[in-house]
Amino acid sequence: MQPLTIFGDSGSGNCLKVRWVAAHLGLPFTWREVDVPAGGTRTPEMLALNPPGRVPFVVLPGGEVLSESNAIIAYLAEGSALIPHAALARARMLQWMFWEQYSHEPAIAVRRYQLHYLRRDPADLDPRLEERGNAALALMEASLSKTSFFAGDTLSLADVALVAYTRMAHEGGFDLTSFPGVRDWISRVEDGLGIGPYQP
Structure with a gap:
């Protein structure tokens, strides 16, 4: 049987989430780098595998x-400590994962892409991207004043989902020195996942 194959772009926080979880859980996998700006997700081979034409996919x-x-990551982590056993904590994890894709990533990751990759002024x-991104970071800061991680006091998939683009937020023009709780949390998550500090 072949190992898990992850198709992704190493510059994408969404793709890195998958690689981090697989590595953290000790799952054997093969990484297939996809050049998204060059249209790598839109080739006939890629579209045959994944019709939405985006990465990551496995x-x-x-x-x-x-x-x-x-x-x-929810599929890969099924039955692991990254998914809380208690129903409310598990729901809290999902709450933050949904919020990440709806309210966090569309501001922070989009602004980062436009500044860091497209080199826009x-x-x-x-x-509104800057306003919404700072509002998201402020909400995270407030939550982290109450708990060490987003679903409680232990690392969960909520933290994996949120840390991916938060640790890159400075590339989108967001000043994390204004959010000390977020900065401390980033270090805790990096340590927990064993991924080390962000290096572009």
Whole structure:
């Protein structure tokens, strides 16, 4: 049986989530780098495997294909300590994972992409991206004043989902020195996952 195959872009926080979880859980996997800016997700081979034409996606050992980063990490972590056993803590984890994709990533990751990859002038960007990103970071800061991690006092998939782009937020023009609780939490998550500090 073949190991898990992860198709992803190493510059994408959404893709890194999957690699981190697989490595943290000791799951054997093969990483397939996809050049997204060069249209790597839109080739006939890629679209045959994953019709939505995005990364990450995985080919499971049995040949099944699964896409969407948070769905993938939830599948990989089933039965592990990354998913809380208690119903409320598990629901809290899901709450933050949904919020990450709806309210966090669309501001922080999008602004990072436009500044870091497209090299756009900050003055040309939609100012709402900065406003929404800072509001997301402020909400995270407030939550972390109550608990060490987002689903309670232990590392969960909520933290994996949120740390991916938060640790890159400075590349989107967000000043994390204004959010000391978030900065401390990033270090805790990096230590817990064994991934080390962010290095572009």
